[in-house]
Amino acid sequence: MGRKGVVLVPSYMRTFSCIGSACEDTCCAGWRVELDIETYKKYTTIRDPELKRIVDKKVTRNRSNPTNQAYAKIKPVGDNLCPFLNEEKLCSMQLKKGEEYLSTVCSAYPRITNIVNSVIERSATVSCPEVARLALLNPDGIEFDEVEEEIGGKINLIKVMNFSESAKTKLEDYFWELRIFSIQVLQNRNYSVADRLVILGFFYQRLAEIAKEGQIGSIEQTIANFMAIIQDESLHDTIKEIPSNTAIQMELLKELADERYFAGFSSQRYYNCFSAFLSGIEYTLTEKIEDIAVRYQDAYVNFYLPFMKDHEYILENYLVNYVFKNTFPLSGSKDLFEEYVRMVVHFALIKMNLIGMARYYKEEFSIDHVILLIQSFSKTVEHNQFFLNHAYKLLAQNGYTTMAYMAVLIKN
Numbered sequence: 001m002g003r004k005g006v007v008l009v010p011s012y013m014r015t016f017s018c019i020g021s022a023c024e025d026t027c028c029a030g031w032r033v034e035l036d037i038e039t040y041k042k043y044t045t046i047r048d049p050e051l052k053r054i055v056d057k058k059v060t061r062n063r064s065n066p067t068n069q070a071y072a073k074i075k076p077v078g079d080n081l082c083p084f085l086n087e088e089k090l091c092s093m094q095l096k097k098g099e100e101y102l103s104t105v106c107s108a109y110p111r112i113t114n115i116v117n118s119v120i121e122r123s124a125t126v127s128c129p130e131v132a133r134l135a136l137l138n139p140d141g142i143e144f145d146e147v148e149e150e151i152g153g154k155i156n157l158i159k160v161m162n163f164s165e166s167a168k169t170k171l172e173d174y175f176w177e178l179r180i181f182s183i184q185v186l187q188n189r190n191y192s193v194a195d196r197l198v199i200l201g202f203f204y205q206r207l208a209e210i211a212k213e214g215q216i217g218s219i220e221q222t223i224a225n226f227m228a229i230i231q232d233e234s235l236h237d238t239i240k241e242i243p244s245n246t247a248i249q250m251e252l253l254k255e256l257a258d259e260r261y262f263a264g265f266s267s268q269r270y271y272n273c274f275s276a277f278l279s280g281i282e283y284t285l286t287e288k289i290e291d292i293a294v295r296y297q298d299a300y301v302n303f304y305l306p307f308m309k310d311h312e313y314i315l316e317n318y319l320v321n322y323v324f325k326n327t328f329p330l331s332g333s334k335d336l337f338e339e340y341v342r343m344v345v346h347f348a349l350i351k352m353n354l355i356g357m358a359r360y361y362k363e364e365f366s367i368d369h370v371i372l373l374i375q376s377f378s379k380t381v382e383h384n385q386f387f388l389n390h391a392y393k394l395l396a397q398n399g400y401t402t403m404a405y406m407a408v409l410i411k412n
Contacts (some may be wrong), residue, residue, distance in 0.1 A: 005151040008121045010324060011143045012134040013111075016124060021089040025129050027109050028082040028091065030267050030379055035059065037071035039103040048096055051084075058083040069104060079268075108156035112325050115160045116175070120151055123325040126318065127379035132371050136317045141187050144324070159327055171211055171336075174219045178207075178329055181223050186319050188230065193315045195239045197347060197410045199230060201340055204329065205403045208337040244411040246300075247293035252400065252409060253352040254283075256345065256391050270376035273369075277356030299359030300412045304351075307358060307365055314370055319347060338392070341401050345391055348409040350377055355412075 035043070043055045058075045066072075077083045084093045093101050110128035114121045126132040135142065163172040181203070185196050203226050210218055229235055257274065277283075281295045308315075322328065322343060329339045353373050358365045381387060395401050 003150070003152055004148050005120065006146050007149045007151065008119055008144060008146055009149075010123050010135065010321060011145055012131070012138065013122055013124060014145065014147060016131060016134055019130050023089075023129055025267075025269060025375065025379070026081075026085065026089050027106075027128060028085040028089075029076070029080055031080075031383060032076065033074040033082060033103065034062075034070040034105055035072040035074065035103045036105075037068045039101070040072040042097075042101055043072075046097070051093060051096060054083045054092075102154070104154040104156065107154040111156060113155040113157045114325075114327055115157070116327065117162055117165065121324070122149070123321065125325065125378060125382065126321065126375055127383060129371070129375050132375040132378075135321050136314045136371060136374065137367065138317060139313045141313060142317050142320045142324075161327060161330070169216070171216060171219075171334075172330060174216070175327075175330055177220060177223060179323065179327075181226070182323050182328060183320055184227075185230065186316060186323065189316075191230075191236070191239075193312050193319070194410050194412070195236070196316075197319075197344060198239055198242065198407055199226070199235070201344070201403050201406050201410075202226075204336050204340040208335065211336065242407050242411060245408050246297045246412060247290050249348075249408050249412070250281075250293050250296045250352070251289050252395075252405070253348055256394065257349060257352070267376045267380045269372060270380040273353055273357060273373045273376055276360040277353045280356035280358065280360030283356075295359070296355060297412070299355045303358035303362060303365060304355045305412075308354075311367065311370065314367070314374075315347070315350070318350070318374060319343070322346065338401070341395065341406060342388065342392060344406050344409055345388075345395070346382070349381070350374055353377065 040059070040061070043059055046052050046055055058077070059072055060075065061072045062070055074082060074084070082091075084091050086092045086095070091102070091106070099107060110124040110131050112123050112125060124131040124135070126135055161172070161175065163170065163175060165173070165176070168174060182200060185200050185203075186193075188196060191199065203222075206222060206226075207219065210216070210222060281292055281299055283292055328343060329336045331339050331342070333339050333342075350373065354370060357369055357373060361369060392401070395405075399405075
C-alpha cells in the first residue's frame with residue numbers, strides 16, 4: 001500500500017476501473033510491450049514451466065538504446081497478441097505471480113501521470129474502451145476534482161513540470177493561465193466545436209508572435225482581450241466569413257490517413273472504421289478529388305451534421321481530455337502554434353473518418369460508432385509518435401502549418 005496524497009483528476013477517473021476480460025478491445029494486443037529493468041529481472045527468476053517457456057522465447061532485451069523503462073520487450077504472437085494473454089483474455093503472468101510482476105506499462109495503463117509544480121495529475125487515454133465511454137459520453141462535459149489517492153506503486157509518468165507562479169519571466173510560467181483559457185474556450189457551447197478550435201487557433205497564432213517578439217509579459221492581457229472578443233456575438237459572423245474548402249480538406253486529410261494506412265494498422269477495429277469511411281464517400285483512386293468531395297460534403301450535411309448537433313459534447317470532451325493529459329500547450333514543442341496544429345490534426349482526422357462513416361451507416365449511425373472510431377483511432381494513431389511527427393513534417397514541408405490551412409481542416 002502506497003502513501004496517500006491529493007491528486008488532480010478529470011471527473012471520469014473517479015469511476016474508472018478496468019473491466020478485464022469483458023473489454024471488447026484488450027490492451028494486451030495491438031502494440032509491443034516494453035519491460036522496465038526491475039520487471040525484466042523478476043522475469044529471469046521465474047521457475048513456473050509455462051511462464052518460463054514464454055519468457056525464454058518471447059522476452060528479449062533491447063539491444064539498441066535501452067533505458068530503465070524500456071530495458072526489454074515482449075514479442076507479440078498471432079494477431080499481435082501478448083503471449084501471456086490466456087484464452088479467457090486474462091494475463092497469465094498476473095494470475096500466477098501477482099500484480100507486482102506486471103511491467104510499469106501494463107500496471108499503469110490506461111492511466112497517465114504528470115506532475116505539475118509538485119501536484120500529481122492523473123488522467124487516462126481514450127484508447128481504452130471503458131475510458132472512452134466514461135470520458136466522452138458525459139453530456140455535461142469534463143470537470144476536474146482534487147481527490148485523495150494512493151500515490152505509490154508503478155505509474156506511467158509522462159512529464160514533470162516546474163515553473164514560477166509568481167515571478168513570471170518565461171513562457172512556462174503562464175502554463176496555468178494558458179491551460180485554463182484553452183479549456184474554457186473548448187467548453188464554450190455558445191460556439192460550435194469547430195468555431196472554438198478556430199478561436200484557439202487565432203489565439204495561439206498571436207501568442208506565437210508574442211513569444212517571438214519577447215513580449216511574454218503581455219500574455220495575461222492578450223487572454224483578457226480574447227475573452228472580451230469571445231463574449232461579443234459578432235464573432236460568430238466573423239468566423240462564418242472564413243472560407244471552407246471541402247476538396248482541399250479531404251485531400252489533405254486523406255493524404256495523412258494514407259500515411260498510416262500504408263504503414264499498416266495495429267488495430268483491426270480502426271481498419272474497419274477507415275474502410276467504412278472510404279465506402280461511405282465511395283472513394284476510388286481514379287476519380288477526381290473534386291467529385292469525391294461532393295459526396296464527402298453530402299455526407300457532412302445530410303448524415304454527420306444532423307447527428308453531431310446533439311452529440312458535439314463527445315468531440316468537446318475528447319479535446320478537453322487531450323489538453324489535460326498532454327499538458328497542452330506545453331506538450332513538448334517550444335512552438336505553441338505547432339502544439340495547436342498537432343491537436344487540430346487529431347480532431348480533423350477523427351472528424352473526417354466520422355463524416356464518411358455517417359454516410360456509410362446512414363440511419364444506423366450511432367454513439368457506438370463514434371466511440372469505436374475515437375477509441376481505435378487513439379490506439380492506432382495517438383500511441384504512434386513516429387506517425388504524429390511524420391504527419392506534422394508532411395504538413396510543414398508543404399507549407400500547410402498556417403492558420404489559413406488549419407481553418408480549412410477544421411471548417412466544413
